Amino acid sequence: MAQYSILVDSSIWIQCLKEGNSILRQHLDRLLLDDRVAICGPIKAEILSGALTLVDFHKLSNWFEGLQNLSIDDEKIWDIIAEKRFKLARKGIQLKLIDLLIACIAHEHHVPVWSLDEDFKKMIDIIPVKIYRFDDK
Numbered sequence: 137m138a139q140y141s142i143l144v145d146s147s148i149w150i151q152c153l154k155e156g157n158s159i160l161r162q163h164l165d166r167l168l169l170d171d172r173v174a175i176c177g178p179i180k181a182e183i184l185s186g187a188l189t190l191v192d193f194h195k196l197s198n199w200f201e202g203l204q205n206l207s208i209d210d211e212k213i214w215d216i217i218a219e220k221r222f223k224l225a226r227k228g229i230q231l232k233l234i235d236l237l238i239a240c241i242a243h244e245h246h247v248p249v250w251s252l253d254e255d256f257k258k259m260i261d262i263i264p265v266k267i268y269r270f271d272d273k
Contacts, residue, residue, distance in 0.1 A: 141174040141204055142167060142268050143242045145251035146182040153183075163270060174204040176241045178234050206245045216240050223262045231255050239265040 144164065152161040167173050180200050187193035217236050224231060235255045240263060242249045248268035249256055256267055 140172065141206075141245075141247045142172055143174045143176060143206060143238070143245070143247050143249045144179070145238060145249055145253060145256075146179050147252035148250055149179070149183050150186070151252060160270070171204075174206050174245070174247055175200055176206040176238065178237050178241075180205075182234070206241050206247070208241050208244050213237065213240055213244075220259070220262050224259060227262075229258055231259060235259070236263070239263045242266075 144167070148160065148164060152158070152164050155161055164173070180197075183200075184193055184196055187196055217233065217240055220240065221231070221233070221236055224236075232255065235253060236259065239249060239256060239259055243263055243265045248266035250268035250270075256265065259265070260267070
C-alpha cells in the first residue's frame with residue numbers, strides 16, 4: 137500500500153506543541169519520520185503567528201520548510217470557497233473561512249485532513265474532504 141500525505145491542521149500542531157510526549161505527539165512524530173506530513177500556508181500562518189518568541193517563530197518556520205507544502209491557485213480557491221460557503225449557509229452552517237480554505241486545499245490535493253476541529257465534519261457534504269483518523273494506518 138502506497139504511503140499518502142496527510143494535511144495536519146493547526147489544532148493538532150498546537151496540541152502536540154503544548155503536550156510534549158503524548159500519544160498524539162508520538163503519532164505525529166511517526167508520520168513525520170515517514171515523511172507523510174503536509175502543510176499549507178493558512179496552517180503555517182496560524183502556527184507561526186502563535187509563536188511565543190522570535191526565536192520560536194524562526195525555529196518553527198525553518199522546520200516547516202522541510203515539509204511538503206500544498207499550494208493552490210489563489211483566484212481559483214476563493215471562487216471555490218465562495219461557492220462552498222454559499223451552499224453551507226443555505227443549510228444553516230456558518231464556518232470559518234480559514235477552515236474552508238484548508239479543506240479546499242486538502243480536497244484539491246486529494247489528501248486527508250487530520251484535525252481536532254469538528255467543523256471539518258460539518259462541511260463534508262459540500263466539500264468532500266477526507267478526515268484522517270488517529271487510528272488510520
